[in-house]
Amino acid sequence: MILLIDIGNSRLKWAQSNGQSISSVTAVDHVGDPAAAIKLLTATKVDAVWVAHVMGAEHERQILDAVQARFGLQAQFARTRAEYLGLTCAYEEPSRLGVDRWLMLLAAWSEVRGACCVVSAGTALTFDAVSADGKHQGGFIAPGLTPMLKTTLGSTRFATYDIGAAYTGDLGRDTEACVRQGAFLAGLGAIEQGLRASGAPARKFICGGDAAAFLPHLDADWQRRDELVLQGLLALAQQSA
Ligand SMILES: Nc1ncnc2c1ncn2[C@@H]1O[C@H](COP(=O)(O)OP(=O)(O)O)[C@@H](O)[C@H]1O
Numbered sequence: 368m369i370l371l372i373d374i375g376n377s378r379l380k381w382a383q384s385n386g387q388s389i390s391s392v393t394a395v396d397h398v399g400d401p402a403a404a405i406k407l408l409t410a411t412k413v414d415a416v417w418v419a420h421v422m423g424a425e426h427e428r429q430i431l432d433a434v435q436a437r438f439g440l441q442a443q444f445a446r447t448r449a450e451y452l453g454l455t456c457a458y459e460e461p462s463r464l465g466v467d468r469w470l471m472l473l474a475a476w477s478e479v480r481g482a483c484c485v486v487s488a489g490t491a492l493t494f495d496a497v498s499a500d501g502k503h504q505g506g507f508i509a510p511g512l513t514p515m516l517k518t519t520l521g522s523t524r525f526a527t528y529d530i531g532a533a534y535t536g537d538l539g540r541d542t543e544a545c546v547r548q549g550a551f552l553a554g555l556g557a558i559e560q561g562l563r564a565s566g567a568p569a570r571k572f573i574c575g576g577d578a579a580a581f582l583p584h585l586d587a588d589w590q591r592r593d594e595l596v597l598q599g600l601l602a603l604a605q606q607s608a
């Protein structure tokens with residue numbers, strides 16, 4: 368079995384694959400120490416480990432050691448590429464595009480083979496679009512809901528820190544709801560503007576820890592696909608087999 372690991376700035380997501388399909392995805396908070404989280408993974412019968420992370424070189428060394436210690440295997444790390452499986456990266460320096468964003472696009476593009484876009488509602492809120500011929504059109508990186516809330520609360524003298532999680536399409540009528548809706552409507556607006564700037568591709572995917580909050584407020588043709596990074600990783604693993 369292949370162990371697929373996606374390490375974002377807040378959480379580690381993992382699943383196993385027989386080389387064809389992916390098991391259900393498990394998410395754990397890594398609280399800044401993904402190597403420690405790896406040592407606690409309950410995956411069994413692991414023959415190969417593929418990792419996507421956006422944590423930097425020092426963490427990569429620790430992740431390598433943790434995979435070796437936990438599974439006795441050398442971790443394979445995904446890298447953003449300028450061109451792969453018909454997908455072309457928009458960045459002049461592809462290595463600067465987060466590998467999570469690239470893998471989500473790779474998974475979406477490989478499935479659709481047409482114009483599509485991907486929103487990741489994680490620590491950051493990212494948007495990326497691909498044209499009908501597989502050219503990454505670019506994207507945006509905005510604060511995700513939690514950093515946006517923290518910024519508002521941390522930059523004011525509001526005596527409130529529990530702002531709840533009841534996101535709606537409405538305006539707020541107390542400080543908590545106004546702060547909450549400020550972050551939420553900013554995120555929704557950013558998604559709508561990203562869609563407009565990319566020519567509104569027919570296929571739209573959303574994933575990430577806050578996808579469930581956004582989804583009811585997006586058009587019905589958005590699909591929630593939490594496994595997109597892992598799906599992209601699996602595409603790499605399949606190609607290297
Ligand atoms: N159970 C949860 N634990 C942690 N964060 C959660 C949870 N449910 C929703 N979230 C939201 O998901 C975000 C993290 O999403 P995720 O896609 O895992 O991010 P990343 O890939 O950046 O680690 C958090 O910032 C938070 O707003």
Ligand SMILES: CC(C)(COP(=O)(O)O)[C@@H](O)C(=O)NCCC(=O)O
Nearest residue numbers: 375376421463464465489490491508
């Ligand atoms: C934009 C990101 C911080 C998103 O990370 P996440 O929210 O998944 O933790 C990550 O993809 C990243 O570090 N990117 C590098 C910069 C770039 O993509 O241009």
